[in-house]
Amino acid sequence: MGALSGERIRQRLIGDLPDDRLVVSPLLEPDEQLRDDQASIDVRLGFEFALIAPSLHASVDEFEANRSASASATLSTLYTKQYVPFGQRIVIHPHQFILAATLEYLRLPKDLMAYVIGRSTWGRLGLIVATAVGIQPGFAGTLTLELRNLGETPLSLYPGQVIAQLFFHAVEGATAAGLGQYSGAVDLLPRQMSSERSHKKIAALKSLRS
């Protein structure tokens, strides 16, 4: 299946049935962010940012952390959050890595998935916008963008700036959308690295080696 056209995206945004409707909200400038002659919708930088503090940890190792403690609490210690309102900026320095939330809240129906792709203008300045680009059917929440400045110049980022674009694809044979770990999530910090089952398996394998 191909990507949805701008016109099809518009139709999905105004669908009658809540379960079938695509939600990207709020669209501050709908005519700019969604154009019939394009096959994507633009999303903006939100207000929440998380800066990683690498010096606090020798390495991020989910098997060294106390599993009985909340995995998300452990992972969240890696970051310092910063709230940047409209009109103010955050500067991303060369080779710095930060997490950023999209301004728009997104919900995908069960028959759509999406890719988030950085805008080429930012790319030409050296800014990589997202490394985990796939968004699963049923996702609900704000998107977390993984920003990295690969350029040699600091870049000022302002909430409300268009930062990325979403391309939507129909999912063939979709019958139900599951609840991913970030379903309904509005916090940009990571929660867990492996599922409970995978974690147990790898931990067991690790103990055999030690």
Add this chain to the structure above:
Amino acid sequence: MQVTHLLSQRYPGDLVGPKRWLMLVSGLLDTADGYLSESDRPRIAASEALNLIRDSVKLGTEAYDCLAFIRGASTDEIPYPIAPPLKRWFDNLQLPNSTFFRAELVANYELRPIPEQYFLGIRNPSASLTAAIKQVTWPFLRVTVPSGAFAIIPHLAIVAHEIGHALYTKISWDLTAFSAEGDAVKRRIMARLGVTSLDLSTQKFMSNLFSRWFQEFSADAFALYLTGPAIFFSLSELMQFRGGSYTLSDTHPASDLRLSALYERLNDGGEQSFSKLFKKHTAQELTQDFNSHLLQLTPNADKIFADAVAKKITNEHAAVLAEVHTSMPKAVQLVYDHVYAYLQANAADAIYTPDQYDKDLTDHLEPMLAAVPPIESGSDLRRKTSTEFATILNVGWAVLLTKLPDLRVKTSGADQFHCERLERLHGLLLKAVELSEAKRTWQSA
């Protein structure tokens, strides 16, 4: 140094209130510094120098107390997006006072006005203090809300009650319709005490009691007209949480009486009443004790009197408490009518109507269960409007009280008591507040 650091911090909504307050503190410290410099003046008398040093210490202590007064006002305690919609309530109701919000970890809401006089009469005030005083729209208002687990978004409807307190004196109260009942109360008090007249102290206590209880009913009425059912649910939870015995005091009328007054008005309007609409959308009957089953009901006047006397309250005051309580239902309608008339005349757009409630639950309840927060309303992409704070509160309560297990968010398998869902609901509602405000801000730029 500490004040400079606090001034550089971010406060919820970047409202100017906290910084205005800190400038007052800074002005006090500059004044204290001025006293110290003055005490160093050559050839100053020792006694005068000592007095200046003492006054400087006093002012320093005063400044420290003022700093403590603002504890809990940072974005660590109150999420950044919460303050603007709360402040807009103040603005829409023509309360231009300098205001800041702060949170503390207790289930308590309070509006504390600080009069200008608090900072006046200081000898040789610094230029910075004089300027800071001039920048404030007096009285300064400090609004306390709970933090942490007590700060689930829907509960913030109670802030509308606190705003009601600030508006009480703006209403031209005409209580002549209540004067006959007032006389009847006096007669019943005298009969209970076996006297033929009331002494001045008892009369004064009665008058103060009427005034304070009227204020509480008035504040409840403001909150009802600003937030609809949300205040009923919020107060029910708060009052129930406080628990213990029935809650009748010289500052607050009985909790069940206040809830009954709100409940009665939620039933006004027949099929289009708030309570009927609540049932239409949630399939649950709205009862007076819907979320306050544990609240102890107030007994009859004889028992109130006996309980008060048992608590070592004087017979006179006990009789006043019992008989004024009995008369209150007759005052309630009068109070609500005054508040409604005031709002109609001064801020009609701020009134939350049953029609709006119907629309809000129609538009947002089902989407909310699918984890889509009430950010904006309308279907035309170009004409969508930001939701109001009252909408977010009411959608939140409807989910919280009737649909929480149906909220389709990811939780761990151990969420037996829906604590994680509650946390997610709070997060989604906070996102709704943030993004509806973002849209509003963007459109106004």
